[in-house]
Amino acid sequence: MNSAEQLIERVLSGETRAIARAITTIENHGDAAAELMRAVFPQTGNALIVGITGAPGAGKSSLVDKLAFYYRHAGKRIGIICVDPSSPFSGGAILGDRIRMATLGLDKNVFIRSMATRGNLGGLSRATVDAVAVLDAAGCDIVIVETVGVGQDEVEIVKTADVSVVVLVPGMGDDIQAIKAGIMEIGDVFVINKADREGVLRTQKELDALLSLAHRPDMWQPPIVKTIATENKGIEDLAAAIESYSDFQKNAETASSRRQAIAKWRLLELLQERLLNDLLDKNGTGERIEQLSAEIATKMKDPYSAVEELVAAGAAKN
Amino acid sequence: MNSAEQLIERVLSGETRAIARAITTIENHGDAAAELMRAVFPQTGNALIVGITGAPGAGKSSLVDKLAFYYRHAGKRIGIICVDPSSPFSGGAILGDRIRMATLGLDKNVFIRSMATRGNLGGLSRATVDAVAVLDAAGCDIVIVETVGVGQDEVEIVKTADVSVVVLVPGMGDDIQAIKAGIMEIGDVFVINKADREGVLRTQKELDALLSLAHRPDMWQPPIVKTIATENKGIEDLAAAIESYSDFQKNAETASSRRQAIAKWRLLELLQERLLNDLLDKNGTGERIEQLSAEIATKMKDPYSAVEELVAAGAAKN
Numbered sequence: 061m062n063s064a065e066q067l068i069e070r071v072l073s074g075e076t077r078a079i080a081r082a083i084t085t086i087e088n089h090g091d092a093a094a095e096l097m098r099a100v101f102p103q104t105g106n107a108l109i110v111g112i113t114g115a116p117g118a119g120k121s122s123l124v125d126k127l128a129f130y131y132r133h134a135g136k137r138i139g140i141i142c143v144d145p146s147s148p149f150s151g152g153a154i155l156g157d158r159i160r161m162a163t164l165g166l167d168k169n170v171f172i173r174s175m176a177t178r179g180n181l182g183g184l185s186r187a188t189v190d191a192v193a194v195l196d197a198a199g200c201d202i203v204i205v206e207t208v209g210v211g212q213d214e215v216e217i218v219k220t221a222d223v224s225v226v227v228l229v230p231g232m233g234d235d236i237q238a239i240k241a242g243i244m245e246i247g248d249v250f251v252i253n254k255a256d257r258e259g260v261l262r263t264q265k266e267l268d269a270l271l272s273l274a275h276r277p278d279m280w281q282p283p284i285v286k287t288i289a290t291e292n293k294g295i296e297d298l299a300a301a302i303e304s305y306s307d308f309q310k311n312a313e314t315a316s317s318r319r320q321a322i323a324k325w326r327l328l329e330l331l332q333e334r335l336l337n338d339l340l341d342k343n344g345t346g347e348r349i350e351q352l353s354a355e356i357a358t359k360m361k362d363p364y365s366a367v368e369e370l371v372a373a374g375a376a377k378n
Numbered sequence: 379m380n381s382a383e384q385l386i387e388r389v390l391s392g393e394t395r396a397i398a399r400a401i402t403t404i405e406n407h408g409d410a411a412a413e414l415m416r417a418v419f420p421q422t423g424n425a426l427i428v429g430i431t432g433a434p435g436a437g438k439s440s441l442v443d444k445l446a447f448y449y450r451h452a453g454k455r456i457g458i459i460c461v462d463p464s465s466p467f468s469g470g471a472i473l474g475d476r477i478r479m480a481t482l483g484l485d486k487n488v489f490i491r492s493m494a495t496r497g498n499l500g501g502l503s504r505a506t507v508d509a510v511a512v513l514d515a516a517g518c519d520i521v522i523v524e525t526v527g528v529g530q531d532e533v534e535i536v537k538t539a540d541v542s543v544v545v546l547v548p549g550m551g552d553d554i555q556a557i558k559a560g561i562m563e564i565g566d567v568f569v570i571n572k573a574d575r576e577g578v579l580r581t582q583k584e585l586d587a588l589l590s591l592a593h594r595p596d597m598w599q600p601p602i603v604k605t606i607a608t609e610n611k612g613i614e615d616l617a618a619a620i621e622s623y624s625d626f627q628k629n630a631e632t633a634s635s636r637r638q639a640i641a642k643w644r645l646l647e648l649l650q651e652r653l654l655n656d657l658l659d660k661n662g663t664g665e666r667i668e669q670l671s672a673e674i675a676t677k678m679k680d681p682y683s684a685v686e687e688l689v690a691a692g693a694a695k696n
Binding site for chain 2: 094097098101102104105316319320321322323324326327328330331332333334335336338339349350352353354356357358359362363364365366367368370371
């Protein structure tokens, strides 16, 4: 048994350190990641994947922590992936997961991991989806994917979950309008967190009005759950709402087309990353890209002609 | 002169309808977009590109509108690109730009356009950067890029601006922590909008503390500007802060490496999109992708093996 097979074996038996190593392998992509994922993939499909998104400051982290505690008390194994569009200058990691490890992470049935982008060319969504698959194969009953941002990548990541939860706070009048276009339609369950704050009724009314305008292909009426995560209130209701959508979508006529759309998105993401890496791996391409970047920066060359040249050179090397 | 050359000619002379058509061409990508951009690119480099980002509800739109009015009164031509991670289900456009056209858009020296993603595979950042180049070539003195989301794509888009402005509101204690990792380090200028609200001092102190921890490669100390956009207060200060960073970065030692990093990011984005499209254009690939997606959805095949097959088939067709 080679070391890759050993790693896979240990991941499938749920060993925490092996899981951590596997996710690092995924983040670094390349052949090792592909081999790992080929072995992991057939073992997936047992976990319930819950995506949680919402504006910064909505209290998503507290909510995720309390939800994780709830599931733990019900005897479940939990995985948490926190997706963070990291510092673009330093590419540095965040402190969040270390702080949270202090409360939840001592429990060997809870696996927590932050994922951030590395360098300029994302691959974050692909890496996140693969990390979720690893946790699924490793025997987690519930995998929670929490996104820090509310941009395009985050929307796409949350779309791949079985159940998507959108978190709002009272008094977000403007915000509801602002985030409407982006994340309103992906919510299978809505949470109004910090529900002891002023304006909760108004937020609920606005949300009701917006939801009544939405046309979901599966005809689901997303429930609105009120929580005060810091006081552990409403968490049971949230778990029940998540379960009710999970049950619903298993039987929905649209379930298979949704799964196929997710599979296609994932396939195209992976394909795109692979095609670029194949080209970059060719002799001299990396160097030529640096030269071309300098020429583009000084306007000696336009980017489209540069791409033309790189593609032609890549084809010649086949 | 063919129709493409005519369009380019009209864009360069600043004709509004030609600009709108050019941006649509860019959004649809393909050969026409490449031809257009090759012609446009050498004419760029005159506009000051200002990126504005921040959490939903921070009042970015009002701020952008007021800033645009300010520049108009100074006799400048303005372009505004509003980047919106659109509804992932419907892919629908937003109403925002139409509402705003009512106030600003009647002025022929102001061009406003919303850009949203089309379908699953972004290309949004590339399209946005190209649209900015079109407005630049069309004679805009200032191009403002406003992002609705605060995710990875949005961060990357704002990074390509000459000056990046991050908008906060008072009482965002949690939010500052939450967005810290994501957008704190890209801000060349910080705005505390809605500065008549409670908590403005505390927000300023927290922001000061965070900024003092940051290590910018160019040693710039980002100024903090207080505004009340709805009352048109602080807009002049904001314009001055933007100008001061613009002057600073023109002479900074890091300026050329920053420009080269942006050029490289842009080149790789474009290359990735091109490689995928080349493969998708090959006979039968689209159909095979649908079949493979169905097989992945039912776990008959793993996505990595599917990618392997598509890459091999693509190479065989070369």
